């Protein structure tokens with residue numbers, strides 16, 4: 164009884180809280196310093212910005228079958244096909260309006276040629292809505308996922324770059340660690 | 344005689360300017376410090392991007408606030424609305440006049456220093472009430488009313504706490520109070536055989552006076568928007584923030600003087616260190632206490648706040664005065 168009373172008067176529970184927060188001040192900070200110094204490297208299962216794969220000869224894999232465009236629940240993909248000089252059907256236009264994309268992965272799953280894939284990209288902020296509409300050219304440039312088990316799922320040291328090509332964060336490869 | 348008078352005036356003006364400059368200058372580094380402490384308590388780094396470890400962040404913030412539009416809401420009482428932030432800030436600057444920073448560094452050594460400090464400190468609440476009233480907004484008005492209620496309940500407790508100290512020193516003069524605590528930390532008023540209970544009451548009341556967590560119900564974001572400064576923007580808002588920091592600094596300084604032995608050194612062999620260093624260290628420690636608690640404790644509910652004030656602190660204060668009287672009385 165008296166003990167409880169004294170605890171109330173001298174705010175004992177608050178004192179306990181202060182002890183806890185005092186100790187927390189000396190713990191290691193868990194923040195990832197993105198975009199200034201560090202960057203997250205996703206796992207290979209990560210469903211990021213799409214890319215178009217090419218085969219060993221550097222030839223586009225896509226045969227413009229339009230299955231991806233058809234299954235996409237958000238109507239992201241627009242395809243126009245033509246027949247190239249070898250008589251193969253190829254896309255003349257392959258456009259993805261990624262503002263609408265839900266990254267559900269259906270297009271990747273349905274593709275018979277493994278042409279469209281999810282990549283590692285997650286930085287595509289832009290000053291214009293058109294920046295998120297990816298043409299075939301852009302889709303070919305996008306980066307595939309990291310497959311090296313040493314590298315994926317790590318925090319890599321990086322540089323923040325702002326120049327005439329836009330703003331981006333690039334790994335400088337100096338350091339990487341697992342955040343847990 | 345003439346020359347002496349001129350130099351006297353010069354010194355008073357110089358010291359006053361210095362005190363004002365300190366109070367205006369300190370909140371900048373303190374906002375940075377507070378955010379850093381907040382960060383590390385929450386296991387994150389706090390401001391990092393502007394300057395080395397974010398030291399220039401307060402300047403960026405100040406610049407931003409300076410460039411903001413100064414909005415006066417329709418239906419507001421224009422004069423009161425504009426005057427309120429100054430009214431909140433000036434008393435805390437005035438408090439510093441009476442606080443002795445060392446045996447020589449003070450603006451004025453008043454014989455009624457403690458009374459002056461309590462009286463002036465109580466004035467600043469008018470700034471908050473005025474701000475709340477003049478804004479023509481229900482949230483601001485409620486915030487102002489809460490501030491008034493809080494001030495009334497906690498001024499009393501704070502007064503009782505200070506009475507204990509005055510009884511120990513047998514004087515209202517701040518220098519005398521410091522001198523009474525001379526001779527090592529065992530003589531400080533914070534020690535259990537002196538005025539530990541008064542210190543506790545003083546600090547709780549001080550948190551309430553400064554409107555800091557856990558007693559920041561006048562601005563209670565959860566229920567009142569931003570309380571009394573809901574309608575303020577730009578520089579006027581910054582002045583309210585400045586007033587909060589000034590309050591924190593002056594209450595810390597006051598606690599250092601009244602309970603932590605002011606500018607006296609904690610142990611005899613450290614006497615050669617100038618008094619002002621001790622004073623600054625003690626004040627900084629108290630400021631740290633303010634920041635540390637801010638990121639530890641939740642806000643008190645309004646009725647809990649009143650219960651704590653009237654049912655615990657004031658009886659405790661009275662008991663403390665009576666017990667102190669028993670020991671101090673000269674038969």
Ligand code: SF4
Nearest residue numbers: 225226228229231274
């Ligand atoms: S990406 Fe795959 S599914 Fe889509 S059109 Fe090309 S081949 Fe067909």
Ligand code: SF4
Nearest residue numbers: 235264265267268270
């Ligand atoms: S991931 Fe889903 S939403 Fe995005 S393009 Fe593929 S099918 Fe459409």
